[in-house]
Amino acid sequence: MNGGALVLHGGSVQTRSNDTEFRFRPDSDFYYLTGLVEPGAVFVFRPGHDPESTLFVRPRDAEAEVWSGRRKGPQGVVDEGRAEQAFDVAQLKQELPRLLEGASTVYIPLGRARSVERSVLSAVQLLRRRNRDGQRAPESLTHVEALLGPERLVKDEAAIEDLRRAVEISSLAHMDAMRFCRPDRFEYEIEAIMDCRFRMAGSTGPGYTSIVGGGDNATILHYVENSSRLQGGDLLLIDAGCEWEQFTGDITRTFPVNGTFSGAQRELYQLVLAANVAAIEQCRVGASINGIHRDCVARLAQGLLDLGLLQGSLDEIIENKQYRRYYMHRTSHWLGADVHDVGPYTVDQVDVPLAPGHALTIEPGLYVAAGDTEAPAAFRGIGIRIEDDVLVREDGPEVLSHAVPKAIDELEAIVGSADAITFG
Numbered sequence: 291m292n293g294g295a296l297v298l299h300g301g302s303v304q305t306r307s308n309d310t311e312f313r314f315r316p317d318s319d320f321y322y323l324t325g326l327v328e329p330g331a332v333f334v335f336r337p338g339h340d341p342e343s344t345l346f347v348r349p350r351d352a353e354a355e356v357w358s359g360r361r362k363g364p365q366g367v368v369d370e371g372r373a374e375q376a377f378d379v380a381q382l383k384q385e386l387p388r389l390l391e392g393a394s395t396v397y398i399p400l401g402r403a404r405s406v407e408r409s410v411l412s413a414v415q416l417l418r419r420r421n422r423d424g425q426r427a428p429e430s431l432t433h434v435e436a437l438l439g440p441e442r443l444v445k446d447e448a449a450i451e452d453l454r455r456a457v458e459i460s461s462l463a464h465m466d467a468m469r470f471c472r473p474d475r476f477e478y479e480i481e482a483i484m485d486c487r488f489r490m491a492g493s494t495g496p497g498y499t500s501i502v503g504g505g506d507n508a509t510i511l512h513y514v515e516n517s518s519r520l521q522g523g524d525l526l527l528i529d530a531g532c533e534w535e536q537f538t539g540d541i542t543r544t545f546p547v548n549g550t551f552s553g554a555q556r557e558l559y560q561l562v563l564a565a566n567v568a569a570i571e572q573c574r575v576g577a578s579i580n581g582i583h584r585d586c587v588a589r590l591a592q593g594l595l596d597l598g599l600l601q602g603s604l605d606e607i608i609e610n611k612q613y614r615r616y617y618m619h620r621t622s623h624w625l626g627a628d629v630h631d632v633g634p635y636t637v638d639q640v641d642v643p644l645a646p647g648h649a650l651t652i653e654p655g656l657y658v659a660a661g662d663t664e665a666p667a668a669f670r671g672i673g674i675r676i677e678d679d680v681l682v683r684e685d686g687p688e689v690l691s692h693a694v695p696k697a698i699d700e701l702e703a704i705v706g707s708a709d710a711i712t713f714g
C-alpha cells in the first residue's frame with residue numbers, strides 16, 4: 291500500500307418498502323478483509339502502524355438489539371480478532387484524523403459509500419489545517435479497486451473452497467430444476483425449487499436474481515419476472531447461482547421443457563455448446579478473456595452463417611459486428627464474491643493474462659428475437675446460453691460446474707425425470 295491507509299464501509303441495511311428491510315449483506319471488500327457482518331461498520335487499515343487495524347461498530351444496546359438483532363459491539367469484534375482495536379462508530383469523526391495522519395493516500399470505495407467519503411474528506415481537511423502543527427494530510431484518494439481488484443482476482447485456497455461450494459450447490463439446484471421441469475409448470479415453480487435447494491444446503495440464497503425464462507422469454511437477457519407458464523415445444527433457459535460465504539455460482543443451462551429438442555433448437559444448441567466447450571478449453575495460463583471472446587465470436591459467427599441466420603463473409607460479419615444481432619454480450623467475466631467480480635481486464639490497454647487462481651465464466655449464447663422477421667422462421671423466439679464456472683489451474687481449466695448436464699442426450703434423459711424433489 292506504499293504508506294497508504296484504507297477505509298472501508300461495511301454496508302448499510304437497505305429499505306425494501308416503508309419500514310421493512312432487505313436482509314443485510316456486507317460490502318464484498320469489507321467482508322473480504324474483516325469477515326465481519328455488521329451494518330454501518332467502518333474498517334481502517336494502516337499497515338506498519340501500531341495498531342494496524344481499527345473497526346468502528348455500533349455499540350451494544352439492549353433495547354435496539356431486541357428490535358433489530360444482536361450486535362457485537364467494539365469489545366466483541368476485538369475479542370473475535372476482527373481488528374486490533376475498535377470504537378463506537380459515533381467516534382469515527384473524532385478518531386479518523388489520527389488514523390490517517392501521514393498516510394500517502396487513502397484507499398476508499400469511491401462513489402460507493404458517501405458517508406465514508408465525507409468522513410475521510412473531513413479528516414483530510416482537518417489534517418491540512420493542522421499542518422501548521424506539523425501534521426501531514428494524505429495527498430490523494432485512490433479507488434480501493436486499484437488495490438483489492440487485483441488482490442481479489444486471484445483466489446487463494448480458502449476462497450476456492452467457498453466458490454467450489456457455491457457452484458456445487460448451484461449445480462444441484464440446476465439438476466433439480468431439470469428433473470422437475472415439464473410443460474404447464476410455471477417459471478416461478480422452477481425458481482422456487484432452486485431457492486429451496488439453495489436454502490436447504492445452508493446458502494443465504496441466490497447470488498443474483500435468478501433468470502428462469504421459457505420460450506422467447508429466454509431472448510431477454512435479464513428476464514427476472516419468471517411468471518410465465520412453460521409450454522411443451524419451448525426451451526427453458528435458467529441462469530442461477532447461489533451464494534456461499536459471499537462467493538456466488540453463476541450457471542446457465544438451456545433445455546427443452548418437454549425433454550426433446552426440435553430440429554432448429556438442436557442446431558442452434560449444438561453451435562452454442564461447441565463454442566462453450568472450445569472456450570473452456572482455452573482457459574489456460576497466459577490466455578486472456580478478450581482473446582477467448584474473439585475466438586468465440588468467430589465460431590458463433592461462422593455457425594450463424596452456416597445456419598443461414600447471417601449472410602456475407604465471416605470477416606465482414608465480425609468487422610461490422612453483425613453477429614451482435616444474435617450474440618450481444620461478452621463470453622466471460624471474473625467470478626467471485628460479486629457475480630461480476632472485481633479485477634482488471636486490461637492493464638495499460640494490455641489484456642490481463644489468465645493465471646492460476648483466476649475464476650471466470652464461459653457463457654456463449656444466441657438469442658433470436660420472436661419478432662426478427664429476417665431470421666428463418668424456425669429459429670425465431672429461441673434463446674440459448676450455456677454458462678460454466680471455470681477455475682484456471684497451472685495444468686489447465688477446472689470446470690467447477692462440471693456436474694450439470696449440457697450434452698443433448700444427457701439433457702433429454704434428465705428433463706422431467708422426477709415428479710417431486712426431496713430435500714433430505
Ligand code: GLY
Nearest residue numbers: 498529540629653
Ligand atoms: N447472471 C449474470 C451473468 O451471467 O453474467
Ligand code: MN
Nearest residue numbers: 529540541677
Ligand atoms: Mn449467469
Ligand code: MN
Nearest residue numbers: 540651653677
Ligand atoms: Mn455470468
